[in-house]
Amino acid sequence: MTTSSHDALFKALSDPTRRAIFETLCSGGEQTVGGLTAQSHISQPAVSKHLAVLKQAGLVLDRHEGRQTHYSAQLQALSPLLDWTHQMKRFWESRFDDLEDLLKRMDQ
Amino acid sequence: MTTSSHDALFKALSDPTRRAIFETLCSGGEQTVGGLTAQSHISQPAVSKHLAVLKQAGLVLDRHEGRQTHYSAQLQALSPLLDWTHQMKRFWESRFDDLEDLLKRMDQ
DNA sequence: TTTACACATAACTTGTTGGTTATGGAATCA
């Protein structure tokens, strides 16, 4: 997992409006741009731009049907986020492991 | 967990430089501002500002000792991030549960 | 007690971002 992929993910989720759209798709399932716009307080172009950012980060998928575009959440795109968190935990714990090792060696 | 707390957390982690500082503190343990500045490619005031943002989000703790300030990572500050991810998963799954319920009721 | 040091804050610059309105292209409907 590269830094830049984490970057796109964290950046995409750092905006509350964008998170709200993603949450809507997670709980409500596939939605059209019009549907998402109706549920938001911002203009349709603004929603489209947010969707483009989410798509870029792999968080949503789009499906064209006639003149409508349906968007759906891609839950597995969140896994780098979990991976990163676990990595931090491992970093943290390894410090204590190192300390423990040191103490063991001093004990001998 | 309020939206605004998620906001501070995601915002704080959305910057790669800030994530790098946090990662350094996770893996290397407590560090002074000078130490962190030495490991970075940016100026000391820039580092101080990033640390202020991380502190605001609860991701780091500061400890004053003479004229130095020591910063350390607060790993548990990441838990709202895990909570949010699990919430998304639950949202997602509840949709299928709802569908299943509907099908069960139709079956009767 | 002056000087130097570690860090924070202020002031400023610049690139980015999140919103807007206007417009364009493709699909549907009359």
Added chain:
DNA sequence: TGATTCCATAACCAACAAGTTATGTGTAAA
């Protein structure tokens, strides 16, 4: 075909964010 609808993109603007240099404040050292 012409009008309408759905969405994306363009052009623009205001606010913000991340960096810089300059300065301030408190502590240690000479």
